[in-house]
Amino acid sequence: MDKDQVAEVLxxxxxxxxxxxxxxxxxxxxxxxxxxxxxxxxxxxxxxSEQRLGEMKGIGEALQKKITxxxxxxGLAYYEELKAATPPGLVAMLDxxxxxxxxxxxxxxxxxxxxxxxxEQACKDGKIAGLKGFGEKxxxxxxxxxxRRRTYASRHLISDALPTAEPLLEALRLHPDVxxxxxxxxxxxxxxxxxxxxxxxxxxxxxxxxxxxxxxxxIFNVIAKGETKASVxxxxxxxxxxxxxxxxxxxxxxxxxxxxxxxxxxxRQRAIDRDLRLNEYGLFRSGAxxxxxxxxxxxxxxEEIFEKxxxxxxxxxxxxxxxxxxxxxxxxxxxxxxWTDLKGSLHxxxxxxxxxxxxxxxxxxxxxxxxxxxxxxxxxxSSFQANGLDAARVRQQLxxxxxxxxxxxAEGSDFRLLTGAExxxxxxxxxxxxxxxxxxxxxxxxxxxxxxxxxxEETTSRLVGAARNPYVHILGHLTxxxxxxxxxxxxxxxxxxxxxxxTGTWIELNASxxxxxxxxxxxxxxxxxxxxxxxNCDAHRFEHAGFLRLGAGIARKGxxxxxxxxxxxxxxxxxxxxxxxxxxxx
DNA sequence: GCCGTTTTCGGCCCGACTGTTTTCAGTCG
Numbered sequence: 043m044d045k046d047q048v049a050e051v052l053x054x055x056x057x058x059x060x061x062x063x064x065x066x067x068x069x070x071x072x073x074x075x076x077x078x079x080x081x082x083x084x085x086x087x088x089x090x091s092e093q094r095l096g097e098m099k100g101i102g103e104a105l106q107k108k109i110t111x112x113x114x115x116x117g118l119a120y121y122e123e124l125k126a127a128t129p130p131g132l133v134a135m136l137d138x139x140x141x142x143x144x145x146x147x148x149x150x151x152x153x154x155x156x157x158x159x160x161x162e163q164a165c166k167d168g169k170i171a172g173l174k175g176f177g178e179k180x181x182x183x184x185x186x187x188x189x190r191r192r193t194y195a196s197r198h199l200i201s202d203a204l205p206t207a208e209p210l211l212e213a214l215r216l217h218p219d220v221x222x223x224x225x226x227x228x229x230x231x232x233x234x235x236x237x238x239x240x241x242x243x244x245x246x247x248x249x250x251x252x253x254x255x256x257x258x259x260x261i262f263n264v265i266a267k268g269e270t271k272a273s274v275x276x277x278x279x280x281x282x283x284x285x286x287x288x289x290x291x292x293x294x295x296x297x298x299x300x301x302x303x304x305x306x307x308x309x310r311q312r313a314i315d316r317d318l319r320l321n322e323y324g325l326f327r328s329g330a331x332x333x334x335x336x337x338x339x340x341x342x343x344x345e346e347i348f349e350k351x352x353x354x355x356x357x358x359x360x361x362x363x364x365x366x367x368x369x370x371x372x373x374x375x376x377x378x379x380x381w382t383d384l385k386g387s388l389h390x391x392x393x394x395x396x397x398x399x400x401x402x403x404x405x406x407x408x409x410x411x412x413x414x415x416x417x418x419x420x421x422x423x424s425s426f427q428a429n430g431l432d433a434a435r436v437r438q439q440l441x442x443x444x445x446x447x448x449x450x451x452a453e454g455s456d457f458r459l460l461t462g463a464e465x466x467x468x469x470x471x472x473x474x475x476x477x478x479x480x481x482x483x484x485x486x487x488x489x490x491x492x493x494x495x496x497x498x499e500e501t502t503s504r505l506v507g508a509a510r511n512p513y514v515h516i517l518g519h520l521t522x523x524x525x526x527x528x529x530x531x532x533x534x535x536x537x538x539x540x541x542x543x544x545t546g547t548w549i550e551l552n553a554s555x556x557x558x559x560x561x562x563x564x565x566x567x568x569x570x571x572x573x574x575x576x577x578n579c580d581a582h583r584f585e586h587a588g589f590l591r592l593g594a595g596i597a598r599k600g601x602x603x604x605x606x607x608x609x610x611x612x613x614x615x616x617x618x619x620x621x622x623x624x625x626x627x628x
Numbered sequence: 629g630c631c632g633t634t635t636t637c638g639g640c641c642c643g644a645c646t647g648t649t650t651t652c653a654g655t656c657g
Contacts, residue, residue: 064629067640071629102630140646142655175654179647227657240657268645283657285644303641303657310641321642 045079045086048112051121052076052105058124060143061132074100077304079109081364083567087113131157137196138187140180148175162188190275197235197526198280201555201592204229206260206280207239213258214284219247221289226299230358232595234558235525238273238281242296248286255284291323293344298322304363312351312367325350359598364566376603381594383610386415387587389464389487389518389550389578394439395420396428398583401439401459402446407584409450409457415613417485417578418443419462422474425491433479436463440482458613460484464518469493471504473511480513485620487550487578489518490531498532505533506541512627515620516576517542519552520560527556535564543571546623548608551577551600553593554586565600575600575607 043051056072078100079086089095090113095106112118135146135158149155152173155164161184164170170181207225214223220243224230227240245251252272256264265273265281273283287295298306298321313320318327318339325339325347341347345355353370357378360366369375391397392404399407401418408416420439421430431439443461450457462485466474469492473480480486488508490501508514520538521530542549549568552559557580560568565575577593579586597607604610608619 068629070640074630100630104629140655144654175648177648183647238657266645271644273645299657301657307641314641319641323643 043112043116045082048086048109049076049080051112051118052079052109055121055124057133057136058128061128061136061146062124063143063147071100071105075105075109090114129156131160134158135161137191138184139190140183140187145175148173158188193279197237199525199555200229200232200234200236200595202278203236203239203280204592206276206278207241207282209260210239210241210255210258210282210284214241214243214251214255217251217254219245219250219254221245222292224296226296227283227301230300231302231361232359232599234555234562234596238283239276240299241282241284242292242299243284243286244289244292244295245286246288251286252284287322290338293341293347294320294324295322297344297347300358300361302362305361305367308363308367309351312353316351318351320347320351357598359595360601362599364563376601378598379594379602379604379607379610381591383604383607384413384577384590384594385612385616386413386417386609387553387579387581387590388417388460388462388485388516388576388609389419389552390417390581390586391420391428391464392418394418394435395425395430396582401443404584405446405450405457405459408587409455411587413587414456415458415460415616417460417462419464419485419487421491422463422465424466424468424474428491430466430474431463433475436475436479437482456613462486464489465514466491467504467508469496469504471507473508473514477511477513480511481624483513484617485516486514487516487518488514490522494522494531496531498534501531502534502537505538509538509541509545509547512624514547515623516548516550516578518550518578519554519557519580520549523559523561524556525558530559535560536567539564539568539571539573542568542573546626548574548576551575551593551597551602552580553577553589553596554580555589555592558593558596562596562599565597565602565606569601569606575602576609577607578609 052072053076056069059069059072078098090110095101095109108118108120132146132150135141149161153164153169155161165181165185170176170184171178207229211223211225214220223241223243225240226242228236229239243251248270252267256267256272256274260277262275262277265275271285273281275281285295285299310320313325318325325341327337327339339350341350348355353367354374356366356370356375360375366375392399392401404416421428423430423432440461443459447458462483463475464487465480467488467490468474473488490504505517509517521533523530549560575597577590577597579589581587608616611619
């Protein structure tokens with residue numbers, strides 16, 4: 043078993059233990075161990091065989107044994123026993139809001155309820171309200187929760203959440219009682235997929251702000267409403283939570299609610315190590331009363347809180363507990379890329395294949411946006427579903443684009459289209475075009491669009507092979523995933539990144555909000571190997587140029603700076619970089 | 629289940645909200 047699989051088993055064990063009613067700290071030990079395994083940089087099998095598991099934080103004697111069993115035998119008796127003892131329907135019930143392990147256990151023990159369907163029926167029959175600890179309201183809420191889960195997905199693309207959050211935030215900004223406000227949570231951290239929208243405001247009149255918020259247009263219903271906090275369900279199916287705090291508390295609340303949870307635990311622990319206490323209300327010198335204002339360490343902004351804890355500032359995108367705190371202790375974090383650093387996108391489509399606009403119109407639109415260049419890289423012939431081009435049509439398109447560029451030059455414009463192709467990596471690893479054709483193109487992207495179900499070894503060797511081709515500049519959407527729709531195909535990131543490092547091949551950060559592929563979690567490794575990134579829109583329409591902004595946000599999560607991203611370069615420098623690999627490999 | 633210069637037991641981040649109770653447990657983030 044590899045580390046992802048081991049981490050998944052450990053996470054599942056934690057869920058099963060919760061349902062069993064085990065000590066919550068024992069449960070957490072499994073969650074922590076899963077995270078440690080997932081984020082370790084060495085191959086797990088090596089650490090196991092060298093018996094160095096115990097050196098890792100959070101892995102003691104018991105977990106060493108279990109992980110070793112998983113890695114060496116591919117299974118774990120303890121896990122199988124737990125699974126056998128827990129009806130799978132109970133796990134599904136955890137997804138219903140308001141139902142946690144204790145209530146689910148009670149439902150199972152008292153009424154023998156083992157599935158969501160049985161639970162729904164029991165609610166309708168009025169059997170739940172009579173149980174100790176349950177009531178009419180809980181029964182109704184469970185039914186509503188089951189219904190809502192069927193009607194709406196509970197996870198949302200950031201591209202759906204951002205435009206939903208913006209009007210709410212704007213409304214808060216305009217309210218006279220609101221002093222400061224911001225998004226928080228996973229949205230502020232710019233996660234690719236979010237659960238709900240977190241908003242934070244400071245005010246002297248919290249109840250009024252809460253009331254104002256719950257009466258905004260676009261609210262389907264109000265889930266909860268208190269003095270300082272409200273949750274609403276928006277018409278698009280996304281939940282939004284608002285918390286209102288005093289302005290003195292605001293920076294602490296913003297830090298706390300931006301998270302992530304794991305990052306917060308590290309920060310709190312750091313405060314404790316300095317004889318301080320950090321929570322959403324403040325940073326306090328140690329004392330019996332944790333919210334005693336006399337013990338408060340004054341901070342007006344998040345920046346000041348980091349400073350008081352002996353840290354350089356950590357941008358929200360990096361607050362994921364992937365080593366940011368340890369580094370911020372030693373030195374300023376890298377200056378992350380800004381979306382305005384981007385000069386164009388190298389991977390885009392036109393009506394020649396499955397795009398919606400013609401090259402001349404695209405050139406005009408992208409020039410007006412203030413970009414410097416735009417690659418036209420239509421599909422190759424094997425992508426027949428996308429109207430892929432054969433060699434003859436590619437050469438025809440080359441002529442058209444050259445003419446457009448000549449016209450641009452005649453008008454005195456510096457904007458240029460780049461010629462290119464998104465060439466398919468075929469099932470057997472060959473490319474869909476011959477090298478002599480690829481050599482005629484400004485920019486070549488190689489991507490997988492077929493045979494998604496091959497083994498990890500086969501897919502990896504297709505990608506490594508493509509990287510070894512001297513004419514391929516970029517590997518496109520590395521894993522083929524479609525967020526919330528399609529799983530990535532199996533491939534070995536490390537091996538592919540290493541091959542790119544060796545050959546001078548760039549890796550795409552496909553900025554389509556359905557893809558964001560390669561995943562941000564792999565960019566620090568790629569960066570450490572000197573592999574460059576191209577943030578590409580994979581645009582099929584004008585509007586997709588806006589993906590540059592979203593893509594830059596994901597690149598920031600991957601710790602990327604302007605220097606790591608090739609399409610921050612001006613056109614002449616980009617052209618010389620595009621020539622570098624071809625020169626090196628000939 | 630993990631951890632430890634206050635170390636082999638007794639902690640483990642912590643507060644708001646809801647619904648059920650009648651002082652609090654469970655859930656959530």
